[in-house]
Amino acid sequence: MMQDLAEAVDGDGRRRGGNRRAQILDVALKLFAQKGMAQVTTRQIAQEVGISQPSLYAHFRSADEIAAELCVRAFGALAEAMGRVAGGDASPIERLRRMGRAYVDFALDQPDMYRVAFMLEDPRGCTPHGIETEEGLVDPVLAAGLQCFACMHRVVVEQVGSDDDRAMILAQSTWAHVHGLVSLLIARHEFPWADREALIEEHLGRMSF
């Protein structure tokens, strides 16, 4: 069932090449989004993929590593979403607000992906892809997060320069500002929020240098 992802599949349903890993991640993300992270088991993932549960461990060292890899993916997707609106002729503050809007839209459109990226208990310690985090070798999860943050930082630097720590502080504060809203909207959707669109607009409008 739904094995037809336009990828090479032989008679038994076995895939060639290394895309099983990607398929597992796709399935895991789908299940996370459907049932919530805590309710998804390795057996469910394996069944949906069409393999046995222990076979997952040929591709990932642990269940947490799947989440960590999804975390890297999510950071990448978010960075890309922001990157798409980061350029242009508008003023830095205007572009920063557009990035904030892209950020909010991304998070609310794919709340579980955002959750994996930003609200996980501890995505480290489960370094994806077998990369041993040695000295000098950066944790891929952290690296992806940094790349994502750098999008915002660059625009702030355009405005205030990068001489002292001010740009860094402003960028981090801005990031926190936007993250705060979407993380609360996602984690506390039962809260009696004001009109969502008005709230978002007001919140983004309060961004400044």
Added chain:
Amino acid sequence: MMQDLAEAVDGDGRRRGGNRRAQILDVALKLFAQKGMAQVTTRQIAQEVGISQPSLYAHFRSADEIAAELCVRAFGALAEAMGRVAGGDASPIERLRRMGRAYVDFALDQPDMYRVAFMLEDPRGCTPHGIETEEGLVDPVLAAGLQCFACMHRVVVEQVGSDDDRAMILAQSTWAHVHGLVSLLIARHEFPWADREALIEEHLGRMSF
């Protein structure tokens, strides 16, 4: 072992009255803070309390209910911390900043308590204290959260009035602003943050009406 919490204990170590529940919560919070929420098991809690693991279920319907109850507690403690600095003769914005500072201090001093309150996957569905959430009966977790939020809302109302939705939107935006910083500092402590104190000061300084 550390049974001496200045409460009535009979010869067998059995407690009289209903404070077992409170003791379990104390122990659970301590263990959460020590080892992180995901690493604490019901057996560890029970052992630390000095009872068998199934005995926990005489006081809580599930493990999640323990977390939910701690969530209520955390909201209460946070509301109290903010309430302590909410009064006085200073301007509303000044008092709002003081509340923000109290909020930040609370969250960073007790990150696991804050985590339980604001970053749990889904604290609902495990309504504490056996209260069935019927129509018209509010979920205790939500009620505690609302009480906590009301602290901020009141101060905002002092400034802008409560005629239209603006006070609500501003209060929620402000809450999100502060929450964003502490939740990121807690969840991403491996991130290369700028100087923490400078960052917090800048962030709080950017609060406004």
Added chain:
DNA sequence: GTGATAGGCTATCAATGATAGGTTGACGGG
């Protein structure tokens, strides 16, 4: 062919949250 390797399977573990059913001891009415 033949050996290596990737990918998979069944069987099985230890640990975890949760339940079933029985036991103990305090307490109050008759």
Added chain:
DNA sequence: CCCGTCAACCTATCATTGATAGCCTATCAC
């Protein structure tokens, strides 16, 4: 004083979960 009640606890036991061990099979380089 006795007996029912009730809260709190225990042991034994489940089903489920993440993870490991050991074996099988197809593909491919040589």
